[in-house]
Amino acid sequence: MRTDLAVIGAGPAGLAAALAASARGVGVTLVDAAAEPGGQFYRQPAAGLGAGRPEALHHRWRTWERLRDGLAASAVRVLTEHHVWCVERTPQGFTVHALLGPEQEEPAEVPARAVLLATGGYEQVLPFPGWTLPGVVTAGGAQAMLKGGLVVPGRRAVVAGTGPLLLPVATGLAAAGVEVAALVESTDPGRLARHGPALAGKLPEGAGYAARLLRHRVPVLARHTVVRAHGDDRLTGVTVAALDAGRVRPGTERQLPCDTLAVGHGMLPHTDLADGLGCRLDGLAAAVDAEQRTDVPGVWAAGEATGIGGAALALAEGHIAGCSAAARLRGTTPDPAPAAVKARTRLRRSAAALDSAYAPPAHWPEQVTDDTVVCRCEEVTAGAVRDALDLGAGDERTVKLLTRAGMGWCQGRMCSAAVAGLAGCPPTPSRRPFARPVPLGVLARQHYSQEGPS
Ligand SMILES: Cc1cc2nc3c(=O)[nH]c(=O)nc-3n(C[C@H](O)[C@H](O)[C@H](O)COP(=O)(O)OP(=O)(O)OC[C@H]3O[C@@H](n4cnc5c(N)ncnc54)[C@H](O)[C@@H]3O)c2cc1C
Structure with a gap:
């Protein structure tokens, strides 16, 4: 109709x-x-x-x-x-x-x-050793399981990465009875403080999350990152480490046992x-x-x-x-409504401040070992991407042509930012003619109904 x-x-x-x-x-x-x-x-x-x-x-x-x-x-x-x-x-x-x-x-x-x-x-998720183990889920995925399926992904979780989404995820899991072993946030809280005026309107929300984290006794590890997920056939724990100017500080690594890692690096x-x-x-x-x-x-x-x-x-x-x-x-x-126009101006300012404050650790590719899978659909490792770079590939598209990274079912939605990071180039919007995989039969029928039988 x-x-x-x-x-x-x-x-x-x-x-x-x-x-x-x-x-x-x-x-x-x-x-x-x-x-x-x-x-x-x-x-x-x-x-x-x-x-x-x-x-x-x-x-x-x-x-x-x-x-x-x-x-x-x-x-x-x-x-x-x-x-x-x-x-x-x-x-x-x-x-x-x-x-x-x-x-x-x-x-x-x-x-x-x-x-x-x-x-x-x-969600953007960047790879690290062990990130494909069962028990590692995206932060939003854990939230979606909770809100949409009324289930929790495990009993003891680490919530990690960067961005405001980690707060509702950590507090939501804790409120649902999951023991949250740590909220591991790579951003330095000082970066948020620098955007004080733009984020003033967000203070009550932030204070609410801080109170809930305290109430559920969730330890917060700021300026930390997960460097490895451990386990044979499923997750048994993670190694976290402190960050210094976006690099892992040697000697600060420690293990946290958990059966769930909810991880995300922004949207x-x-x-x-x-x-x-x-x-x-x-x-x-x-x-x-x-x-x-x-x-x-x-x-x-x-x-x-x-x-x-x-x-x-x-x-x-x-x-x-x-x-x-x-x-x-x-x-x-x-x-x-004038209130909506005013709200848009104010909220865009705080969104820009959050965007510049929260960022994955600048040197995250250094932690990605050669055997770490980067493109899950096509099972392309970081080593294969690095070989492509050695052969002269300097951008995502050339890496894709040489390795097939980004050619699978998700069409690069999961690995595009990772490949760009490993290649040292800014992420580019991917050109995908279709927003979803389409069965050939649907395309053929459409052509038939437009053109008629030949
Ligand atoms: C997994 C996940 C969990 C989140 N959880 C939280 C949270 O707990 N707290 C919080 O503050 N923020 C959360 N966020 C962020 C928050 O959801 C967004 O800020 C907010 O929902 C944005 O609203 P929107 O209308 O722009 O998009 P969305 O709420 O994302 O709505 C977009 C809609 O478009 C539909 N859609 C997209 N593409 C297509 C297509 N091709 N065909 C048909 N439909 C399509 C989707 O099904 C979806 O319903 C989460 C984000 C994600 C991705």
């Missing part, structure tokens, strides 16, 4: 955008790969689990209730379990191409006059669909103007697809984008 505005992604940004546009009289279809709206921040437990108090696992539950109830009362058409693999420009506007169901083999199409991309972000924006549409990127994020418009007419973007900044910023940007899209489709003037 044709729609005025297709919003892709039902996280905070997409929900705010869909509600704002729908309230302004525009026909909205909200499309998401997940079984329920909510995105990463408001990930919901599966209905069959019968969660009695899902709010116990969430922050800002009232905001979620407002979004959920608003959606139920609105005219927004919600399409869940629709994995969008491409958005195509057509003479009438756009066609959103999706794959349905758990097997993702059944195609679906949503023709739309305009498109709003609210596809969020994904990256999901820009496959924006890139496929030809939208300009600013660094690794979709570039937008003050109304959240991309440079492709009829395409808006909001939330973490436009830069990592947290759920509150995603809500503000989504609202502004939804108001703009509705106005431009109806030929009126955008009327975003």
Whole structure:
């Protein structure tokens, strides 16, 4: 069924955008790969689990209730379990191409006059010896198991890496009964202090996490990193060490027994669909103007697809984008709530401060031994990447051509930043024609229905 505005992604940004546009009289279809709206921040437990108090696992539950109830009362058409693999420009506007169901083999199409991309972000994980052992999970993955599956990944966990996401993960696991042996953060707290004014608004949230870490007796090891995960067929412990100017300080290594390591090194924006549409990127994020418009007419973007900044910023940007899209489709003037515009300015400032304060240790590649797998899909080791560099490869693409790193199922989403780091070049946005793997049969049927039998 044709729609005025297709919003892709039902996280905070997409929900705010869909509600704002729908309230302004525009026909909205909200499309998401997940079984329920909510995105990463408001990930919901599966209905069959019968969660009695899902709010116990969430922050800002009232905001979620407002979004959920608003959606139920609105005219927004919600399409869940629709994995969008491409958005195509057509003479009438756009066609959103999706794959349905758990097997993702059944195609679906949503023709739309305009498109709003609210596809969020994904985690960056850098390799280290032992990181592929069972028991090592991403920090967000541990959080997703807890919020979506009501399960904990183990009994004794180390939470490690860098970034604000480690705080809800460590406190969430501890509150769920996991013994958190340490929160290992590579960033120097002094770097955060240097951004005092920009982060002033984040102080109450930070103080709340500090109090919860204290209450659950979680030791915090700042300026530390995990240098190795140990175990034969699954994780039994990790070695952590202190950092000095981004390098492991010799002699500071010590072992922490654990059955779970939840590790993450920040987030990256999901820009496959924006890139496929030809939208300009600013660094690794979709570039937008003050109304959240991309440079492709009829395409808006909001939330973490436009830069990592947290759920509150995603809500503000989504609202502004939804108001703009509705106005431009109806030929009126955008009327975003002034509070949302103010919040966006303030929250972008604190997001920029957090982004420059939190960073993986500058010399992390030094810890990656030659036998460490870097590209898990194609089983390419750091040694193979280094051999490619010795042969003259100086960028990710040439390393990929020489080693197959990034050519597998995830199409470089997991290993791209690692390969760039080993090659000593800045990460570049990957060009992927499709945002998801697409069965050949779906492509063939589409060609057949467009061209007819020959
Ligand atoms: C795994 C994970 C766990 C997190 N946990 C926390 C936490 O506990 N606390 C916290 O403060 N922050 C957390 N964050 C960060 C937080 O979720 C974000 O700041 C916030 O959700 C951003 O909102 P958004 O609307 O931009 O994107 P998201 O909430 O990420 O929503 C994006 C939506 O787009 C959908 N989508 C993406 N691509 C496609 C596609 N091709 N087809 C169809 N649908 C698609 C996704 O299914 C998702 O529902 C987490 C992030 C991740 C990745």
